[in-house]
Amino acid sequence: MSNSKLYKGSLTTIILKLLNEHDKMYGYEITQRVKELTKGELKITEGALYPALHKLEAEGLLDVEVAKVDNRLRKYYKLTETGTKETVNKLEELADYIKTMQALVNPKLA
Amino acid sequence: MSNSKLYKGSLTTIILKLLNEHDKMYGYEITQRVKELTKGELKITEGALYPALHKLEAEGLLDVEVAKVDNRLRKYYKLTETGTKETVNKLEELADYIKTMQALVNPKLA
DNA sequence: TCTTATACATAAGAAAATTATGTATATATT
DNA sequence: AATATATACATAATTTTCTTATGTATAAGA
Known part of the structure; x- marks a missing residue:
């Protein structure tokens, strides 16, 4: 994301989430997805x-x-058991973050 | 912001939004609010x-x-005109970011 | 032939935080 | 009276995480 600074810190969550859904992916594939x-x-x-x-x-x-x-190299990544657990945490963190930011930005709906 | 790495980059948005609502605030007050x-x-x-x-x-x-x-120092901050405009942009960016992340994390709802 | 796509990687630098300090006054607790 | 906590600012060192730039290499399309 060329764009907002908000993206900082969310890359790990994105990677884990995609691997949680697709079982096995390589780097370039992640960028495209x-x-x-x-x-x-x-x-x-x-x-x-x-x-x-x-x-x-x-x-x-x-x-x-x-x-x-x-004839081209690919490195397939997949979640370990620990990785699967951490994915759950990261997704919770994201949900919390969104909730928190909405409380700040739109306190009436909180 | 002791918590998750997701807060990285959102501090500016938070400050601007609070000042947009409260007209005039000082630093310590922002942390408490x-x-x-x-x-x-x-x-x-x-x-x-x-x-x-x-x-x-x-x-x-x-x-x-x-x-x-x-007998204690306070520095009151308030939005300039430019600041008010930028607040709108930042809030839009935040809304976009949240939408984008939800598309990634919860593609069915997107 | 040249550009774009696929596929990896790293290094230099920037941005934005954390952690650790520092100064100073006021209030609450022991 | 002494000490801790709250109020109120500030900055420096370090860390984390990104952008930008660069590099290698193969395949496919114009």
Whole structure:
């Protein structure tokens, strides 16, 4: 997302959520899926994505499996058990964040 | 903001929105109001707040007025005209961000 | 042939927070 | 009276997380 600063911090949540739905994805695929789902509003940059994936792997939330398709490298990521649990937490955090922000921005509806 | 990383980037929006409602507030008051409105979920740290206020002032979105109350210093901030316009933009950005995240996290409702 | 798409990666720099300090006055508690 | 907590500002060091720029390599389309 080229756009708002609000996106900061949500990349991990996005990755985990997508992997929770699709079982197994590779980096480039994630960028494309996000572009699709958000109708182009959100463009994950490679400079953000790959380090984030590496970090999640290092933390034990993701497992990697390398594959060669059409003579090109792909790294498939999938959630570990810990990763699945963390996904639940992250999604809760997101829901809380949205609720909190709505309380601030639209206190009448809170 | 002790909590989740999602708050990153939303402090400016919060400040502008509060000033849009309250006409004139000082820093410490903002921290207390946010704590109240979010039932303690969100704690704005001073290390984040004061630099943010100074930046908004430098950008011409806020005006300052120093006062002395009970022998203690207070710096009252209020929106400039530009600040009022920017508040609208920031709130729109927030609404967009929430919509986008919901499309990602809950694609069925999108 | 050249551009775009696919697919990975990292380094430099910027932005925005956290954490740790510091100053100072006022009020509440022991 | 002494101490802790609340009020009110501020900044510096560090960390986190991103953007921008760059690099490598193959495949497909114009």
